[in-house]
Amino acid sequence: MPDHSSSRPSGFDRRAFMAGAAGSALVPMTARAAAQDPSSSSRQDPSLPVDVTLRVNGQDKRLSLDARTTVLDALREHLKLTGSKKGCDHGQCGACTVLIGDRRVVSCLTLALAAEGQEITTIEGLATDDHLHPMQQAFIDNDAFQCGYCTPGQIMSAIACVKEGHASSDADIREYMSGNICRCAAYPNIVAAVKQAAPEIMKG
Template sequence: MDVRLTVNGTSHRLDLDPRVTLLDALRERLGLTGTKKGCDQGQCGACTVLVDGQRVLSCFVLAATVRGKVETVEGLASEGDPLHPMQAAFIECDAFQCGYCTPGQIMSAIACIREGHAGDETEVREYMSGNLCRCAAYPKIVEAVLKAKPAIEARA
C-alpha cells in the first residue's frame, strides 16, 4: 500500500503492508529509533509521538491511517539548538535512569504543556500517568516538565 507520512517536517512515501503500525514504520522503515517499542499494546507510553500536536501511542495506530504531521523525539531540537527545552530539562533534572522510556515521556510532557495540563505537580502527574517508568523517576520527570513549561509556552 502506498503510504505518505510527514515526519519531523519531511514527507516520506512508503510502500507498506496495511497492517504496519506507525511505530514500526518509524523505526524499521525510516530509521527513527528514538521512538521505543515497550509493551506493543498501548499500555506503557514508550512509543508516544505527536500527530498534529496531539500525543499518540504509535504502536496502536496503523501508519496508513495517519493524515497529520508526525513529530518524534528526533525532530524536537530547532536548527542551531542542540536540544529542545524539554530535553534540556530532563538532563538538568536528572529525569531518567535507564532512558528507555525517556523519548515517550518527553513527547507526552510537551503535549501536557501545549494542551494546558501542566498547572501544578498533581495535574502533571495525572496527565503523564499513561507513561510508565520502570526506574521510577517520576518525581524528577514532573520537576522537568514544570521546569521546561515557561520555555515551551514561549515557543507557542
C-alpha cells in the same frame, strides 16, 4: 402396489442428490462469488503493499507498506527512526509516544495509513541545529531519566501535557503523565522537568 421403479432415471440416487443440494445451500454466497472471481481474494489481501506518504519531522516520506503496519513499525523498521521505543506493543507503557499534530498518540496502536496527511513529530525532530528542545534540556537538568528507555516517550508526552494546559500543578502533571511508565521510578524528577520547561514552551 404399482411398481414405479421403471420410471426413475437410470443410476439416479435420491439420497445423494438431497445431500448434495443441502451441502451447496450451506456455502455462503460471498464464498461462491469469490470462487467465481479469482481476483477478489487478491484485492482483499491486507498483506499486499499499499503506497502511503507520511510527513515525519517536516519531511514527506513515501513508503510501500503492509496496510496493517503501525506508525511505530513504520518509523523504526522503514525509516530507521529508532528513538520511539517498542516497550509493550499494547499501548500500555507510553514508550512509543509521538505527536500527530499536537496530539500525543501511542504509535504502536496507530496504523500508518490513518496518519497519512498529518504531521508526525518524533523525538528526533525536536532539536533545532545545536539547540535542544526546552523539554529535552529540562530532562537533562533535572536527571529525569535513568536507563533512558522510556525517555523519548516521556518527553513527547510531556510536551503535549504542557500544550494541553495540564502543567499547572504537580498533581495535574502526575495525572496527565500517568500513561507513561518509568520502571526506574524517576517520577519526581520528571515532574520537575515538566515544570521547568512549561513556561518556555508556552512562550513559543
